[in-house]
Amino acid sequence: MPKLFLALILALAPLAAAAAEFGVSPIRLDFERGARSAAITVSNDDARPLRMQLRLMQWTQDAGGADVYLESDELVYFPRMMTVPPGEKRLVRVGLKTLAGDQERSYRLYLDELPDNARPGVSGVNFTIRFALPIFLPAAVERKPSGVIESLTLSDGKLRVTVRNDGNRHFRISSVAARSAAGFAAESPGWYLLPGARRVHTIEIPAEACRGLRRIDVSVKAEPLSLEGGLDVEPGMCAP
Secondary structure, eight states: OOOEEEOOOOTTGGGEEOOOOEEEESSSEEOOTTOOEEEEEEEEOSSSOEEEEEEEEEEEEOTTSOEEEEEOOSEEEEOSEEEEOTTOEEEEEEEEOSOOOSSOEEEEEEEEEOOOTTOTTOOSEEOOOEEEEEEEEOOSSOOOOOEEEEEEEEETTEEEEEEEEOSSSOEEEEEEEEEOTTSOEEEEEOOEEOTTOEEEEEEEOOHHHHHTOSEEEEEEEEESOEEEEEEEOOGGGSOO
């Protein structure tokens, strides 16, 4: 499984205590259909003990596609506090409380390093690391990922691409790209899009480039989707 090593490099090392180095594997947790529990491995790659606190948050997205996190007890997870000695590993177990529903459910398990104020010989500020592990619980009947470009608009030189997830499982957009036969090309980064959510991706088109456009084509790349759309450009859509 992939492993993510987390380290914080501080330019002002004499004035601040560095955060610990630790690894989390896997870096996201996708429950298999029918599975009731899963495990995460936390490894301490530092020379001092690693103290951590764990918290579960329900992960949804609002009407604008922004992530919303609310503390949740919908999953069982243990331990909630732990100490990992140097060079050792600890398992975190996560279990289900309820049966699968019509849609995939999403969570984030926060692993927060606790400050080590008692560390001898260190003065100044303690820096700590937070790692937010995505957890996905599949729907009872899972369909293929499905999304649409819901709308394309251009005004004041800003191209707005609204993408909606009309399926019952998440997908992650890698990029939203705009291109034209006149040579203009620009991209907007993507993010997770949860079931039923929509997000507006904005790409700014400089006034001079915009006035030379007659049409702009848009492509949305996601795993495992590829969405295409296009828009005829009129001069009044560009920035003054």
